[in-house]
Amino acid sequence: MVSNEMTIQLKEKIETLLKEKFPNAVLNVSVEYDFPVFEIEKNAMLDVITFLKNAPETGFGFLTTMAGLHYPDNADKEFGMMYQLHKLETNERIRLKVFTSKNDLKIPSLTHLWPTANWMERQEYDFFGFNFTGHPNLVRILNMDEMNYFPLRKEYPLEDGSRDDKNDKMFGR
Amino acid sequence: MTKQAESNQTTESEKVYNIINLGPTHPATHGIFQNILKMDGEIIMDAEPTVGYIHRAFEKIAEHRPYNQITPLTDRLNYCSSPINNMGWHMTVEKLIGCEVPKRAQYMRVIIMELSRIADHVICTTIIGQDTGATTGFLYFFQMREKIYEIFEEICGARLTTNIGRIGGMERDFSETAWKKLDIFMKEFPEYLSEFQNLIERNRIFMDRTIDCGPISAERALAYGFTGPNLRAAGVDYDIRVAMPYSSYEDFEFNIPVGQNGDTYDRFMVRIQEMWESLSIIRQAVEKMPEGPFHADVPEFYLPNKEDVYSKMEALIFHFKIVMGETDVPKGEVYHSVEGGNGELGFYLVSDGGRAPYRLHFRRPCFIYYQAYPEMIINGLLSDAILTLSSLNVIAGELDA
Numbered sequence: 001m002v003s004n005e006m007t008i009q010l011k012e013k014i015e016t017l018l019k020e021k022f023p024n025a026v027l028n029v030s031v032e033y034d035f036p037v038f039e040i041e042k043n044a045m046l047d048v049i050t051f052l053k054n055a056p057e058t059g060f061g062f063l064t065t066m067a068g069l070h071y072p073d074n075a076d077k078e079f080g081m082m083y084q085l086h087k088l089e090t091n092e093r094i095r096l097k098v099f100t101s102k103n104d105l106k107i108p109s110l111t112h113l114w115p116t117a118n119w120m121e122r123q124e125y126d127f128f129g130f131n132f133t134g135h136p137n138l139v140r141i142l143n144m145d146e147m148n149y150f151p152l153r154k155e156y157p158l159e160d161g162s163r164d165d166k167n168d169k170m171f172g173r
Numbered sequence: 174m175t176k177q178a179e180s181n182q183t184t185e186s187e188k189v190y191n192i193i194n195l196g197p198t199h200p201a202t203h204g205i206f207q208n209i210l211k212m213d214g215e216i217i218m219d220a221e222p223t224v225g226y227i228h229r230a231f232e233k234i235a236e237h238r239p240y241n242q243i244t245p246l247t248d249r250l251n252y253c254s255s256p257i258n259n260m261g262w263h264m265t266v267e268k269l270i271g272c273e274v275p276k277r278a279q280y281m282r283v284i285i286m287e288l289s290r291i292a293d294h295v296i297c298t299t300i301i302g303q304d305t306g307a308t309t310g311f312l313y314f315f316q317m318r319e320k321i322y323e324i325f326e327e328i329c330g331a332r333l334t335t336n337i338g339r340i341g342g343m344e345r346d347f348s349e350t351a352w353k354k355l356d357i358f359m360k361e362f363p364e365y366l367s368e369f370q371n372l373i374e375r376n377r378i379f380m381d382r383t384i385d386c387g388p389i390s391a392e393r394a395l396a397y398g399f400t401g402p403n404l405r406a407a408g409v410d411y412d413i414r415v416a417m418p419y420s421s422y423e424d425f426e427f428n429i430p431v432g433q434n435g436d437t438y439d440r441f442m443v444r445i446q447e448m449w450e451s452l453s454i455i456r457q458a459v460e461k462m463p464e465g466p467f468h469a470d471v472p473e474f475y476l477p478n479k480e481d482v483y484s485k486m487e488a489l490i491f492h493f494k495i496v497m498g499e500t501d502v503p504k505g506e507v508y509h510s511v512e513g514g515n516g517e518l519g520f521y522l523v524s525d526g527g528r529a530p531y532r533l534h535f536r537r538p539c540f541i542y543y544q545a546y547p548e549m550i551i552n553g554l555l556s557d558a559i560l561t562l563s564s565l566n567v568i569a570g571e572l573d574a
Contacts, residue, residue: 032505032506032507033268033269033505033506033507033508034508035508037506061395062395062398063398064398064510064517064519064536065519065521065534065536065541067521067532067534069523069532070532082521082534084508084519084521088395088409088411088416091416091417095508114396114397114398115396115397115544115545116396116397116398116541116542116544118544119540119541119543119544120398120541123540127232140225141224141225142224142225142228142573142574143225143228144225151230151233152232152233158233158234158236158237
């Protein structure tokens with residue numbers, strides 16, 4: 001695994017800070033290639049991210065991206081969200097992960113911290129069905145409004161099995 | 174209250190706004206996106222953007238394709254600079270498998286990526302000119318994009334959706350003709366660029382139309398996740414080529430142009446200056462071009478020569494495994510970003526060791542910054558909204574994935 005000194009240092013720095021401030025919030029810490037990754041307890045997530053954004057010693061002021069994750073076999077942790085924060089001044093990047101059960105897809109919205117979270121969250125809602133609490137306008141963005149399922153969940157095949165306009169009995173695909 | 178005043182009050186409370194559609198298929202939107210505008214005369218009071226008209230579910234498709242078959246999907250993100258997307262994807266996989274690409278291949282990639290950055294900026298800058306009424310610059314300067322596409326065609330056989338390069342390096346070395354075409358381009362392009370610049374940059378009409386048109390402050394731009402030229406026009410010098418150098422960008426010397434006001438004029442000027450910087454990077458790369466192989470020695474990922482497939486057992490096995498997607502990939506998750514034509518193009522790849530990614534997420538700069546569009550155009554004129562849209566350079570393919 002490629003992980004240089006700087007990443008490990010950053011990981012340790014943030015880990016100490018978070019564990020001091022939120023003793024029970026950090027569930028897991030690892031280094032994935034050039035990124036320190038922190039798994040955060042869902043209920044503490046909003047506080048942790050607010051702290052990471054606003055506190056002077058962290059100051060991760062830029063939300064790079066977020067992505068939904070679906071692991072159907074992880075009991076009670078089927079769905080996850082990945083957030084990437086960036087501190088432009090020192091060029092430090094971290095990744096946060098939050099997992100939630102399929103029965104409770106509520107995740108606090110980050111729209112009041114970053115306006116850019118608006119469409120990012122709408123996209124992950126569209127794909128996975130997360131219920132971002134506090135989002136001003138949580139509706140589908142890329143797919144059509146009439147769609148009644150969340151296509152990026154693992155149980156949905158790439159193509160609708162009931163389609164008959166693509167008959168490939170003879171040739172396969 | 175007199176009768177006169179009463180009737181005045183009612184007219185005020187019943188103020189009528191016009192609702193109009195900007196798009197989805199209007200030539201001035203340069204792509205398929207709709208904005209429902211609430212207009213007070215010619216002033217925009219409210220805007221509601223709708224996206225997703227060419228959504229093709231790339232993130233879902235990518236979960237069902239082996240790694241080398243995902244490159245053509247990335248072509249269709251920002252189709253004005255497909256090679257940057259292709260290279261970004263190759264580098265993501267190379268990071269995952271821990272593959273070190275030889276210097277020559279890295280320099281070749283830099284040349285191709287900077288050429289496509291120029292092609293991307295040629296489109297954006299000429300379109301800004303076109304939308305202010307300067308068709309001459311557009312028709313004249315657009316010939317240069319053609320020259321770039323001819324170089325791409327010589328390198329990889331395709332022009333727009335290039336599928337250029339392979340995981341582990343380039344698919345072939347540059348041919349004699351490619352070098353020759355690049356040489357001619359490097360001589361011709363500066364002339365065309367400075368002529369275009371002279372034509373537009375200090376033009377009275379152009380300046381009147383673009384200065385203070387659709388401005389955004391650096392704070393708002395950062396809050397909205399702007400990256401690339403649009404962020405730099407607001408005055409933030411964030412460029413991934415410098416912040417997190419990839420493909421040997423640390424070997425080259427270049428400046429990051431920044432603007433001040435974040436308006437259409439600054440976005441235009443930043444792109445013009447970036448073309449000069451790209452030119453200088455290409456020149457340095459050609460001068461310093463090292464000898465050596467043009468791809469890494471990764472037989473599990475890099476297709477063998479066709480002659481070897483017919484004559485050598487090992488090559489045949491690797492060929493079969495790559496084509497059938499039977500290669501072992503390490504488990505893990507990796508994020509890699511490149512400086513695309515419009516900003517930070519990121520690939521977040523989760524691998525479970527299978528033939529296809531477990532999850533692949535694209536950080537698409539257009540999608541992220543387009544949501545600032547209503548804020549930038551409200552209380553402005555409709556004609557300014559068109560200019561703001563073209564100066565943001567929103568590419569529908571990247572917007573909708």
